[in-house]
Amino acid sequence: MSACTPTKERERGKGGDIQIIPSRGKARVGAIERERKEGGMREARLGCISSRRACSKISASWPVVASGRVQLHSETYCAEIKMGQHVSRTDFEWSYTAEPHASRRKEILKKHPEIKELFGNDVGLVWWVFALVTFQLISLFLVRELSWFWVLILSYCIGGTINHSLMLAIHEISHNLAFGHSRPMANRILGIYANLPIILPFSVSFKGYHLEHHKYQGDEKLDTDIPTNLEARLFCTTFGKMVWMFFQPLFYALRPIITYPKNPTSLEIINTTVQLTFNFCLFYFLGGKCFTYLAAGSLLAMGIHPVAGHFISEHYMFKKGFETYSYYGPLNYLTFNVGYHNEHHDFPYIPGSRLPMVKKIAPEYYDTLPQHESWVKVIYDFITDPDIGPYARIKRKHAGLDKEE
Structure with a gap:
């Protein structure tokens, strides 16, 4: 640029x-x-x-x-904007210190022990999941009568936004925040149900990978949220970053399978079977327009879409030395407050609905941290700024590697 x-x-x-x-x-x-x-x-x-x-x-x-x-x-x-301009970084930002959230959590709880009262599940999350899935299913009977043009427009604007909300509901459920830690199976079943309109079966497997992202943030092997070296080398221009953003859902879904494969569990097999059965019935009984409305919505809303800005805003290094960023704008209402991301990583077992209270109780820990004001601007800056790209992530060596060094 x-x-x-x-x-x-x-x-x-x-x-x-x-x-x-x-x-x-x-x-x-x-x-x-x-x-x-x-x-x-x-x-x-x-x-x-x-x-x-x-x-x-x-x-x-x-x-x-x-x-x-x-x-x-x-x-x-x-x-x-020069579409062929290369990013300035040629490697990730390597850190040799621990991720910041565990130590900050201990410090905040020592100073503000009342935050522990925010721990627990949020029953309201269950009702939101039922409401959003029901809305998507009912909307299919309208969508089947529309032209393909309006199917795609509504898929991006409405269907995709709701599906993205359901993805972030699954994110909450992966932390057992719907029914609590005492009822893990109820959380998994709710996650499989929330997965239905999204078309791609991922609810159960997401939990395992995501919890490791929290525990081993930045780990070159265990944190599959970080782009691969191949991604960073291939999508290193302005145009390349735009393409990478558009296909981000595919990279996000396939990256863990390729870089850190795990043996499928029985629950993952059930999740996949239920989802494929739903997909077949959807296509067979309601037709291709309804299937496209949901499937395209999931793909489009994880790419170049306002609510998808959180994928970039959360951990891409917009300011040197800082690896997690919060966003406190209105799109949090559609995303279960995932924008409160520093607060979420500090206290992953506090429901999203209560994360604003964390910031209110301990503002001295969050007001001074870098934060984003707009997810749309985050996407724009990521694509156009040569200092930002897939390499703009903080990484750490995997435990047990390079012992000789």
Whole structure:
């Protein structure tokens, strides 16, 4: 992405450092952005584009460098998206310290023991699952009479959004937050039921992989939420990242099977059998439009879709050194508060409906952390920003590897 200021002039400051001073006139050559980092300096060259070119105005922080110090001033600049531009990272961000949530959990509970009162299940989750599945099933009798054009439009706008909500209900259920830890089988059955409109059977297997994502966050083997090296190398341009986002549901579903396969359990076989039976009956009795409405909705709503922004916002490193980010905007109402992601990883056994209370009780731990204001902007920034891409994840060596080192 090349960028220009709405005209900037360069002046030499003391010590030969560059000061960037806004002025008026046509857009012309931008200055070299320099910022000091530990152990060295990094330079990013900002090109120039004509003011006559189509451009998008986006808010940015323009650095003013004086005597080795970087001060950030908000400016507006024009951005030209280059679809073939490569990402700047060539490897993941490797960490040799433990993930931050376990230690923060202990610290918060020591200071705010009343948070323990938020632990437990949320019966309301059960009723929401029944309501959302019922809505999807009833809507099929309307969808079968529509043209293919409207089937696809409604699949993206309505069916996909509801299916995504059901996916995040399954996320809650994987933590036994519907019926509690004393009734694990009831949680699994509810998850299989919530899985029906999604078409792809994943509810039972998701639980095992997801709990390891919590326990071993960033582990190069056990955390299958992290893209593979092959993904990061192949989808390393602006256009490539857009393609990767569109097909993200397939990568998300296939990655664990390829990189960390497990023997199927009896419950997984039941989940798959029930789902395939439902899919066959759906197609046989209600037709291809109804099947497409649900299947396409699941795929589209996990790709370039507003609610799918949480896949990127949760753990992709938008600020160096931070591996989990929260979002407190209105889309949390559709996603069981999955946006409260720092709070969720700190306290995975508190239902999503109560996570806002965690932030309210312990604001000193969350208000100062980097956070996202828009999932749509997260998707846009992920695709267009060369500093962000599949490599922008914090990884840790798998326990037991590289012992000789």
